[in-house]
Amino acid sequence: MGELGAHVLVIPFPTQGHINPILQFSKRLASKGVKVTIVATTLMSKSLPQLQKAAAASIQVDCISDGYNPDDNFSTVDECLARFNDVVPQTLTQLIVDKHLNSDHPPTVLIYDSVFPWAVDIAKNLGLLSAVFYTQSCSVCAIFYHFTQANLKIPSTHESSFSLDLPPLPALPSLKVTDLPSFIVESTESNPNIFQLVSSQFYSFGKADWIFFNSFDKLEEEVINWVLETKWAVKTIGPTVPSMYLDKKMEDDTEYGLSLFSPSTESCMHWLDSRGKSGSVVYVAFGSLASLGEDQMEEIAQGLKNTNAPFLWVVRASEEGKLPSWFKEETLEKGLVVNWCPQLDVLAHQAVGCFVTHCGWNSTLEALSLGVPMVAIPQWSDQMTNTKYVVDVWKVGVRVKVNNENGFFNRDEIEVCIKQVMEEGDEGNGHKIRQNALKWKKLAIEAVDQGGSSDTNIQEFVSTISLLNTQQGVDLY
Ligand code: UDP
Numbered sequence: 001m002g003e004l005g006a007h008v009l010v011i012p013f014p015t016q017g018h019i020n021p022i023l024q025f026s027k028r029l030a031s032k033g034v035k036v037t038i039v040a041t042t043l044m045s046k047s048l049p050q051l052q053k054a055a056a057a058s059i060q061v062d063c064i065s066d067g068y069n070p071d072d073n074f075s076t077v078d079e080c081l082a083r084f085n086d087v088v089p090q091t092l093t094q095l096i097v098d099k100h101l102n103s104d105h106p107p108t109v110l111i112y113d114s115v116f117p118w119a120v121d122i123a124k125n126l127g128l129l130s131a132v133f134y135t136q137s138c139s140v141c142a143i144f145y146h147f148t149q150a151n152l153k154i155p156s157t158h159e160s161s162f163s164l165d166l167p168p169l170p171a172l173p174s175l176k177v178t179d180l181p182s183f184i185v186e187s188t189e190s191n192p193n194i195f196q197l198v199s200s201q202f203y204s205f206g207k208a209d210w211i212f213f214n215s216f217d218k219l220e221e222e223v224i225n226w227v228l229e230t231k232w233a234v235k236t237i238g239p240t241v242p243s244m245y246l247d248k249k250m251e252d253d254t255e256y257g258l259s260l261f262s263p264s265t266e267s268c269m270h271w272l273d274s275r276g277k278s279g280s281v282v283y284v285a286f287g288s289l290a291s292l293g294e295d296q297m298e299e300i301a302q303g304l305k306n307t308n309a310p311f312l313w314v315v316r317a318s319e320e321g322k323l324p325s326w327f328k329e330e331t332l333e334k335g336l337v338v339n340w341c342p343q344l345d346v347l348a349h350q351a352v353g354c355f356v357t358h359c360g361w362n363s364t365l366e367a368l369s370l371g372v373p374m375v376a377i378p379q380w381s382d383q384m385t386n387t388k389y390v391v392d393v394w395k396v397g398v399r400v401k402v403n404n405e406n407g408f409f410n411r412d413e414i415e416v417c418i419k420q421v422m423e424e425g426d427e428g429n430g431h432k433i434r435q436n437a438l439k440w441k442k443l444a445i446e447a448v449d450q451g452g453s454s455d456t457n458i459q460e461f462v463s464t465i466s467l468l469n470t471q472q473g474v475d476l477y
Helices: 016-031 042-054 077-100 119-125 138-149 192-200 203-207 217-230 265-273 294-307 317-322 343-348 361-370 383-393 411-422 428-448 453-471
Strands: 007-011 035-041 059-064 109-113 129-134 210-213 234-236 281-285 311-314 335-338 352-357 374-376 397-399
Touching: 007 016, 007 077, 016 035, 016 042, 016 059, 016 109, 016 129, 016 361, 016 453, 035 042, 035 077, 042 059, 059 077, 077 119, 077 192, 109 119, 119 129, 119 203, 129 203, 129 453, 138 192, 138 217, 138 383, 210 453, 217 234, 217 428, 217 453, 234 453, 265 311, 265 335, 265 343, 281 294, 281 343, 294 311, 294 317, 294 411, 343 352, 343 361, 352 361, 352 411, 361 383, 361 428, 374 383, 374 411, 383 397, 397 411, 397 428, 411 428, 428 453
Parallel strands: 007 035, 007 109, 035 059, 109 129, 129 210, 210 234, 281 311, 281 352, 311 335, 352 374, 374 397
Antiparallel strands: none
């Protein structure tokens, strides 16, 4: 290694589910001696002091424009992506040229979120190496491959038949249309930029020097082996859950550190501490983006109430108006509703017995890492496929059944699923699910611990870029 360790630039996409994993990956790199500069964009600028604090001393933060003002909110991810694609290629290039290329410690690699496929060309044009970072599972990526690159189609005669079995796909479990990422099933008109993005993410595969997935080898063994044998040299580096919840090797790494929402930490933890019984609480949260209809909120509310179990329900401020008017008062004794919580602390709390989740990839990995059984209510994007794995492959949860005509679930189904997962005793499905959850927790820790598959992949990356760094100006440039 040269006197100065290698330097990497990291550009995240500014939604909570994309920032968390790439920031954690950055911390792991920094812990291995790499200098990291995170390139934040104006949408994140209000959180910059937090980011600065969260990122270790060896991580620096630069900010560029993404076309939004700091106080703006974007209305849809689709709109946000369109604005980013217009503005960020220029502002990122300008930052690298003006500030970094001729600095005392120029970067070697640009690490970019897979939603920015154009970043690989910026890196190449400026003489940097490139690493694409996927915040979805490898299985989801393989499915996108079949549908966008290998021309697989949902048979047209059955387009509305959600329960249809698809033909077998290599290294994937048998899938129904309901298990596919929503962007494949929905018309391209509803989310044109996202659909375009799904196809364009394969652009990076032929071009980027490294392909990282927030996953771990044992979790997706079959599909990862298939991808490695037939397609691309992907590397798993996850789960990107803070170290103190997993291998406990990085003492300062106790939380993600950057929250775009304000968590009610004290009231949540105090409330959980006051629940006596271990594994008795139902935790309900649907991540940072999902938006349920009023009628579906009502079904969850009724279902939760009918279980008679204590519950902690995260309802974002923007969703709160959809809660039934009777709910808070009638469930005061049993439940706590907050706008945002410290999810990792909640999942790690001994009082929590099950997680009613939308199965966003981060939430899924967090539940797996902390050994918490899941009741899955997927909403869109990759959540349907994550659910398929949760239920049928890893066997750590159940899926709430919906009406095939309108996609709605009802209160009875919510109640039955929660009771199934929480049922006491050493027999039955609940017991098996809890045993499996503990098995995956152990494997997740093994993957990131020293010498585990993800740790080895990160170490190899660090060794390679450190070597290149010492040769910079000699062999490479
Ligand atoms: N999260 C949190 N507090 C909450 C709800 C969610 O800290 O009350 C975090 C959660 O731990 C996860 C992220 O927000 O890291 C959500 O990411 P995910 O991929 O699960 O869903 P998305 O928000 O992208 O739909």
